[in-house]
Amino acid sequence: MxxxxxxxxxxxxxxxxxxxxxxxxxxxxxxxxxxxxxLHETLGVEEKxxxxxQIWRVTPLYPSLCTRCLKCVEVCPVEAINVTW
Amino acid sequence: MCDHCLKHGTxxxxxxxxxxxxxxxxxxxxxxxxxxxxxxNFEQIPVRTINGFNAVGLGYKMQMPIIGRVVKYxxxxxxxxxxxxxxxxxxxxxxxxxxxxxxAIAILEHCAAEPIIQKYCMCRYMSRGDKDACCINFGVxxxxxxxxxxxxxxxxxxQLTREEAIERFKEHNKKGYIGTIWYGPYPYINNLCSCKxxxxxxxxxxxxxxxxxxxxxxxxxxxxxxxxxxxQKCISKCQFNALKFDPALRRVVVNQENCxxxxxxxxxxxxxxxxIHPRNEYPTLAGKY
Numbered sequence: 472m473x474x475x476x477x478x479x480x481x482x483x484x485x486x487x488x489x490x491x492x493x494x495x496x497x498x499x500x501x502x503x504x505x506x507x508x509x510l511h512e513t514l515g516v517e518e519k520x521x522x523x524x525q526i527w528r529v530t531p532l533y534p535s536l537c538t539r540c541l542k543c544v545e546v547c548p549v550e551a552i553n554v555t556w
Numbered sequence: 557m558c559d560h561c562l563k564h565g566t567x568x569x570x571x572x573x574x575x576x577x578x579x580x581x582x583x584x585x586x587x588x589x590x591x592x593x594x595x596x597n598f599e600q601i602p603v604r605t606i607n608g609f610n611a612v613g614l615g616y617k618m619q620m621p622i623i624g625r626v627v628k629y630x631x632x633x634x635x636x637x638x639x640x641x642x643x644x645x646x647x648x649x650x651x652x653x654x655x656x657x658x659x660a661i662a663i664l665e666h667c668a669a670e671p672i673i674q675k676y677c678m679c680r681y682m683s684r685g686d687k688d689a690c691c692i693n694f695g696v697x698x699x700x701x702x703x704x705x706x707x708x709x710x711x712x713x714x715q716l717t718r719e720e721a722i723e724r725f726k727e728h729n730k731k732g733y734i735g736t737i738w739y740g741p742y743p744y745i746n747n748l749c750s751c752k753x754x755x756x757x758x759x760x761x762x763x764x765x766x767x768x769x770x771x772x773x774x775x776x777x778x779x780x781x782x783x784x785x786x787x788q789k790c791i792s793k794c795q796f797n798a799l800k801f802d803p804a805l806r807r808v809v810v811n812q813e814n815c816x817x818x819x820x821x822x823x824x825x826x827x828x829x830x831x832i833h834p835r836n837e838y839p840t841l842a843g844k845y
Binding site: 475493494496497500501505506508509510511512514521522523524530531532533534535536 | 596597599600602603604611612613614615616618619681682683684685686703704705706754755764
């Protein structure tokens with residue numbers, strides 16, 4: 472099995488209403504074959520309209536399924552993704 | 557789901573019991589507020605920590621020696637729960653079953669409660685950022701989705717008649733999307749999805765992590781030996797690794813242990829060689845859902 476894959480996303484560059492909006496970009500989500508990323512509303516933020524949340528981020532949800540192809544790192548326009556093992 | 561159908565299926569399959577679709581059931585369990593709360597924050601559910609646990613890094617958690625088994629036990633207990641739901645941030649009692657095209661048509665014709673809508677699939681949205689209107693909802697659920705703009709299709713119709721819903725479902729099924737019917741939560745049925753692995757958040761736990769979140773259909777696929785020409789077109793449609801080309805026999809063989817009975821491969825066969833049969837006709841498969 473070897474070592475665990477660790478995927479980190481820099482939330483200053485992507486998501487949380489600060490950096491790039493992941494809903495517009497979503498390149499990492501689309502390129503990942505096993506679809507390990509999750510697009511979701513950031514936890515614990517006050518939304519102006521809770522029925523239509525605007526602050527989103529991407530979380531690497533299932534790193535165990537990662538094939539270490541590093542396509543997400545290549546495709547990210549703001550270089551926010553880092554994969555190590 | 558044998559015992560389950562005996563209990564909930566008025567002498568048939570559980571999803572053909574119209575009572576499970578009725579608004580009375582939703583009222584009885586106070587599901588209006590519960591579902592509203594759940595779907596307001598639907599995409600957050602996997603990252604929320606509940607009882608000290610969340611689904612981030614689930615695969616690695618499941619690989620740990622004893623903890624993995626504990627996780628599986630509690631995850632299945634939660635998903636297959638038949639108690640009244642308490643926490644809208646848990647997928648309590650949210651389990652389903654694969655349905656082939658004919659059963660789905662029967663559901664839409666006779667059982668589904670009005671109003672029927674189609675919405676953007678949230679599983680696709682959260683795993684791919686993709687907006688694809690391939691989920692069909694009924695009854696109380698339709699009224700809830702109406703208030704949440706991110707799920708409402710932009711260029712397509714939102715409210716559907718029964719005939720339109722059947723047409724939509726057929727389209728998806730031909731594309732190769734697996735039909736699934738869901739309790740959400742038990743005992744209220746409100747979702748008829750057409751989805752795909754690995755995007756579907758319901759199929760995925762079972763295929764990737766062995767957590768029983770969805771049951772195989774009441775059917776399995778079998779090949780008519782003499783009709784199969786070995787063109788192999790069906791193989792690419794199977795998402796469960798159940799179809800294989802046997803070079804010695806020069807035809808396709810079905811691994812029925814793997815077959816979920818979704819029947820999407822049937823659309824691909826021009827020679828009518830693939831057929832769908834009730835699971836209980838096969839002694840080795842009966843009761844294995």
